[in-house]
Amino acid sequence: MNYFPKITNISELQLIATQIRRDIVRMVHAVQSGHPGGSLGCADYFTALYFGVMDSKENFDMNGIEEDVFLLSNGHISPAFYSTLARRGYFPTSELASFRKINSRLQGHPATHEGLEGIRMASGSLGQGLSAAIGAALAKRLNNDPHKVFCLTGDGELQEGQIWEAAMFAAHHKVDNLIVSIDRNEQQIDGPTREVMSLGDLAAKWEAFGWQVHQANGNDMTEILSLLQKLKEQTTTGKPQVIIMHTVMGKGVNFMENSHHWHGIAPNDSQLADALAQLQPGLGDY
Amino acid sequence: MIQATDFPVLGTNDTRSGFGDGLHLLGKQNDKVVALCADLIGSLKMNKFIADFPERFFQCGIAEANMMSIAAGLTIGGYVPFTGTFANFSTGRVYDQIRQSIAYSGKNVKICASHAGLTLGEDGATHQILEDVGMMKMLPEMTVVVPCDYTQTKLATLAVAKWDGACYLRFGRPKVPIFTTEDQDFTIGKAQVLVEGTDVSIIACGHLVWQSIEAARTLAAQGISAEVINMHTIKPLDEAAILQSVNKTGCVVSAEEHQKNGGLGDSIAQVLSTNAPAPLEIVAMNDSFGESGVPEQLMEKYGLTANNIVEAALKVMKRRKVHPV
Numbered sequence: 274m275n276y277f278p279k280i281t282n283i284s285e286l287q288l289i290a291t292q293i294r295r296d297i298v299r300m301v302h303a304v305q306s307g308h309p310g311g312s313l314g315c316a317d318y319f320t321a322l323y324f325g326v327m328d329s330k331e332n333f334d335m336n337g338i339e340e341d342v343f344l345l346s347n348g349h350i351s352p353a354f355y356s357t358l359a360r361r362g363y364f365p366t367s368e369l370a371s372f373r374k375i376n377s378r379l380q381g382h383p384a385t386h387e388g389l390e391g392i393r394m395a396s397g398s399l400g401q402g403l404s405a406a407i408g409a410a411l412a413k414r415l416n417n418d419p420h421k422v423f424c425l426t427g428d429g430e431l432q433e434g435q436i437w438e439a440a441m442f443a444a445h446h447k448v449d450n451l452i453v454s455i456d457r458n459e460q461q462i463d464g465p466t467r468e469v470m471s472l473g474d475l476a477a478k479w480e481a482f483g484w485q486v487h488q489a490n491g492n493d494m495t496e497i498l499s500l501l502q503k504l505k506e507q508t509t510t511g512k513p514q515v516i517i518m519h520t521v522m523g524k525g526v527n528f529m530e531n532s533h534h535w536h537g538i539a540p541n542d543s544q545l546a547d548a549l550a551q552l553q554p555g556l557g558d559y
Numbered sequence: 560m561i562q563a564t565d566f567p568v569l570g571t572n573d574t575r576s577g578f579g580d581g582l583h584l585l586g587k588q589n590d591k592v593v594a595l596c597a598d599l600i601g602s603l604k605m606n607k608f609i610a611d612f613p614e615r616f617f618q619c620g621i622a623e624a625n626m627m628s629i630a631a632g633l634t635i636g637g638y639v640p641f642t643g644t645f646a647n648f649s650t651g652r653v654y655d656q657i658r659q660s661i662a663y664s665g666k667n668v669k670i671c672a673s674h675a676g677l678t679l680g681e682d683g684a685t686h687q688i689l690e691d692v693g694m695m696k697m698l699p700e701m702t703v704v705v706p707c708d709y710t711q712t713k714l715a716t717l718a719v720a721k722w723d724g725a726c727y728l729r730f731g732r733p734k735v736p737i738f739t740t741e742d743q744d745f746t747i748g749k750a751q752v753l754v755e756g757t758d759v760s761i762i763a764c765g766h767l768v769w770q771s772i773e774a775a776r777t778l779a780a781q782g783i784s785a786e787v788i789n790m791h792t793i794k795p796l797d798e799a800a801i802l803q804s805v806n807k808t809g810c811v812v813s814a815e816e817h818q819k820n821g822g823l824g825d826s827i828a829q830v831l832s833t834n835a836p837a838p839l840e841i842v843a844m845n846d847s848f849g850e851s852g853v854p855e856q857l858m859e860k861y862g863l864t865a866n867n868i869v870e871a872a873l874k875v876m877k878r879r880k881v882h883p884v
Contacts, residue, residue: 337636342635385663386664393635394660395664398658398659400624401624401655401660403628404624404629404632405628407629408628408631408632409633409635411629412632412633412635412638413636435625435656438625439628441622442619442625442629446617
């Protein structure tokens with residue numbers, strides 16, 4: 274099987290993550306729309322997962338047999354997802370310039386409809402991706418495929434009831450080939466999650482639902498990489514795995530950090546220049 | 560010429576048993592077929608599939624939204640998921656999941672919906688969905704199939720498994736006459752002309768097909784030659800069959816166990832008005848909710864019987880300006 278080669282050198286991965294952050298702010302700036310905050314916060318996770326952890330076939334196919342599968346549930350952070358896929362080699366990085374434009378494969382929220390390599394499920398309307406990931410994990414079990422299914426959700430997204438339907442199902446059916454990460458940046462559109470709709474003790478909630486709970490700093494490359502690697506290699510725990518991944522919304526761009534205002538606002542020209550000055554070019558801009 | 564009297568009652572059974580038996584056959588024929596249910600195994604007649612293929616069945620509990628998205632995910636890996644629950648919980652309750660995770664994502668999921676319409680009976684209007692066909696036919700890339708009896712529902716279940724893409728398969732609760740045979744030509748998107756006639760076209764789906772045949776018998780006794788078309792596929796609609804029939808008869812009655820808004824009659828009206836304007840009478844629920852009662856009482860109270868089809872035929876023939884034949 275031809276998988277993309279893995280990179281586990283931390284400074285190399287950090288270079289890629291910084292480039293993904295440059296892509297994110299440039300993509301969102303170019304169309305003056307999109308969601309930079311959550312995208313920036315998850316750049317380290319995406320980099321670790323796609324470059325250091327998953328077995329990903331170089332030639333994309335929808336069924337994802339004999340490879341690890343990732344589904345993005347919080348589809349609005351599509352800029353981070355698209356940049357990661359392009360930088361990994363699924364499609365040319367030049368196509369990132371078409372983000373959110375007419376006739377593009379890079380829709381505002383991820384879609385399979387235009388045939389973009391790397392996307393297996395439309396997402397954007399929140400709360401559905403975890404269930405879909407469970408379905409993909411069940412298919413792997415039926416196929417005797419030892420690879421894993423990874424899924425990322427937002428933390429505000431946990432306010433959707435379907436998430437807890439899925440949580441109950443995965444524990445009941447012992448879906449232990451599923452590794453879910455929650456982007457715990459504590460922000461959502463209308464404000465901090467504790468003000469909009471308190472999520473309470475998330476670790477206790479997931480444990481009570483029968484999951485094995487892990488915590489990690491999602492902006493510490495070494496920490497998130499080693500935890501994802503460990504969970505990928507782990508077998509037959511009998512329990513679905515969840516990482517409460519603490520991140521900073523807007524990570525890497527100081528004026529965007531920790532503020533829900535940057536959930537879905539694009540930077541203007543001078544803000545873009547300011548942001549790019551903080552993000553050293555690594556692999557070359559698209 | 561095939562006549563209404565050519566359809567003897569071969570027995571009675573519920574259409575949901577046709578689904579259950581079809582699913583069980585599929586289990587044997589296709590090891591990629593998997594089934595999901597939301598705490599309604601007995602109602603959906605899924606027991607035989609579950610007994611013989613337990614590893615390919617997933618009990619979801621009372622959580623239909625989760626079931627729909629899991630079904631979408633199971634296609635990643637090459638499976639053909641069949642979801643089973645009441646029509647109400649198969650559509651309105653989970654519309655966004657179907658729209659985003661199944662239809663827009665191009666997933667090959669078969670949404671199998673029982674207890675549709677008024678004939679659900681005593682449980683009342685909370686469960687009697689009469690808007691489901693409209694919701695599902697509005698979704699791009701969704702196929703909508705409404706078979707007419709036990710045998711046809713079994714064949715339709717086999718057919719949707721072979722159809723590439725998302726399907727909505729609608730069937731019902733009560734035991735009704737069986738009048739189609741195992742050797743019928745059942746092709747998705749191809750209407751069946753059950754009775755040939757020249758005076759009026761009766762185009763029906765689901766439980767109303769048998770009522771249409773009975774209506775054609777009554778009309779024949781009055782010297783009126785009615786054509787009866789079983790439009791088991793609402794989408795893609797067999798427009799050619801409609802136009803061919805109306806070209807002979809010049810007027811149409813549609814009949815269905817669904818709201819007028821969004822139903823089969825609505826789709827036929829679009830075809831007629833854009834291709835061959837002709838009077839149409841729609842026998843369907845007239846913008847109201849149902850209520851508790853036995854199915855026959857309900858169908859009579861809300862005007863969905865053979866008699867209503869006869870009245871509609873007599874009315875529509877009067878509205879016809881010139882008989883084309």
